[in-house]
Amino acid sequence: MSSRHPAQDHRVDPGWGLFNTVVITAAITGLLAYPLAPRPYDLGREVVGDQELARNVWVGMEGDRVGYHGLAVATVERLQEDQTHVRGAGLGTEGTAGEPVAPDTRMAASPIAGVLPGMILADMVERDEVALDSTVGDLLPELDPADPDLTDVTMEELGTHTSGVTWTEAPLPNQLWDLATKQPSDKPRSVSHFLERVSTEAEVDDERRGEREYSHTGLNLLGHALAAAADQEYADLARERIFAPLGMEDTEVWTTATGWSPPLVHDADVGRPIRFTSTEADGPAEGLVTTAADLSSLVKAMIDGSAPGHSAALPRTGDPREGPQHGLGWQIEKVGDHLITTYGGTASRNGHAAWIAFSGNRGAVVMSNTHRGAEDITLRLMGVRDPDRDDNRQVLLSSWATVLPTLLPSVAVLAFALRRRPGVRWRRQTDRAGLVAYSAIASSILTYTYLVGFWHRVPPWVWILGVVLTALAIALGVRRWPDLPAVRGPRRWLRRLLLIPITLGALGAVLLLGPMAADMTSSVP
Incomplete structure (x- = not known):
């Protein structure tokens, strides 16, 4: 007759222990992650201004409201030579206080800023103040670039983006960091700093010269060269030549010197305000702050030909049979x-x-205070629809670009935590070093995808699932910890050596990205 210790009758079934670990960890992690998950904006029903125009916007959006927070729109229709019908509306809100957007709400309009240097150039040419073939060396004689070809670049080349001017790109880690924090790390602040960097970093690519390729640096260089020719700051030049003649009283090239509060801009995917960033150096390319009402004045003047420098919209490059043509900033293309x-x-x-x-006697303006696109809405307000512009492939790519980096690292670390059979060369068996390193890497990638993921395309529960899977891997790793060796496999010394920098680097990214993300809203009114 065998005897058994009483405690043996009350042992916990390992299967039930594992089940409990999984259920409890998943439940607690899911509850904690839910309030922290990305909350993409959803355009509200608030409307200020023309109700019929607002309804047209709603119809044109076809129910795709996710990622939009506030829209300011305007349409212009020239009925007769001396009669123009202008309508404006604001939809949704801005900031966190729920302030409705109106046609006269001041909003950032960086993507439109690029038409202004070309219009100023055309106006100055009409006044015989400069010529289209005036060069950088003519207008900025003090500039001493490392690439001497830069001094021979003409104003027309800069205005049509055919100059071939390039700028040394920031290293990939810097670009990834900027994408996450929404705060460019290497922007020149002042005009003098910009010109200094142009002298040392800008160059002319002979193979690209003559071909149309957008150049942010070239656009800023054009604006500041024209300002130098007029012996003014660029913001003052734009006000004098464009804004004041058109009665655009609520429009400025924004700098800290204007005294205006920065416009409210928002992260469409995470669902929060962020800090608007623009510098005096970037004024020509991205410093525009305006209203839908003011932009309708610009559109009206472009339609009737009364805008200063309106000839900038005439095509100067490109073949209409092959694609869009380009003027000085403006693009001319066939849509339908x-x-x-x-x-x-x-x-x-x-x-x-x-x-x-x-187009013809009609025009439209759309501004969004998130980075959700405005082009389709603008064209539909003009009664134009081109099925070829519905880029479902881009939607699919952005969705997978969010789902894969969110879930794959989490699934991989979970699989590693569960692995019990000896692996092949590329499939290592579980050890403590791998658990620590892989868990830290998965956590850092989750933090990064939170900040840069296309959450207006992908349901936020995907991020929650990634967090839950990573937490399960950590919990199961802790459960197995006493039975695991520190390091398995060949070259153990190398794995021990790499463990510390890899783990600290991954955890450091988590600790740095979190505060940096919080800082994006620290100066938002």
Whole structure:
């Protein structure tokens, strides 16, 4: 007759212990992660201004409201030579206080800023103050660039983005960091700093010269060269030549010197205000702050030909049979059966979007205080729809670009924590070093995808699932910890050596990205 210790009758079934660990960890982590998950904006039903125009916007959006927070829109229709019908509306809100957006709400419009240097150039040419073939060396004689070809670049080349001027790009880690924090780390602040960096870092790519390729640096260089020729600051030059003649009283090239509060911009995917960033150096390319009402005045003047420098919209480069043509800033393209003159885009790192367009006697303006696009809405307000512009592939790519980095690292670390059979060469068996390093890496990637993921395309529960899977891996690793060796496999000394920098680097990214993300809203009113 065998005897058994009483405690043996009350042992916990290992299977039930594992089940309890999984259930409890998943439940607690899910509850904690839910309030922290990305909360993309959803455009509210608030409307200020023309109700019918607002309804047209709603219809044109076809129910795709996620990621939008506030929109300011305007349409212009020239009925007769001396009669123009202008309508404006604001939809949704701005900031966290729920202030409704109106047609006269001042908003960031960086993507439209690029038409202004070209219009100023055209105006100055008409006044015989400069010529289209005036060079950088002519207008900025004090500039001593490392690449001497830069002094021979003409104002027309800068205005049409055919100069071939390039700028040394920031290293990939800097670009990834800027994308996450929405705060560019290497922007020149002053005009003098910009010109100094142009002298040392800018160069002319002979292979690109003559081909149209957008140049942020070239646009800023054009604006500041024209300002130097007029012996003014660029912001004053834009006000004198464009804004004042058109009665655009609520429009400025924003700098800290204007005395205006910065416009409210927002992260569409995470659902919060962020800090608007623009410098005096970047004024020509992205410093525009305006209203839908003021932009409708610009559109009206472009339609009737009374805008200063309106000839900037005439095509100067490109073949209409092969694609869009380009003027001095403006783009002319065939959309369906309509020839549209347009400009705009999305400032994804600066939390807003803007688009302006006109064709014949009609025009439209759309500004968004998140980085959700405004182009489709603008064209639909003009009665234009081109099925070829519905880029479902881009939607699919952005969705997978969010789902894969969110879930794959979490699934991988969970699989590593559960692995019990000896692996092949590329499939290492579980050890403590791997658990620590892989868990830290998965956590840092989750933090990064939180900040840069396309959450207006992907349901936020995907991020919650990634957090839960990573937490399960950590919990199961802790459960197995006493039975695991420190390091397995060949070259153990190398794995021990790499463990500390990899783990500290990954955890450091988590600790740095969190406060940096919080700092994005620290100066938002």
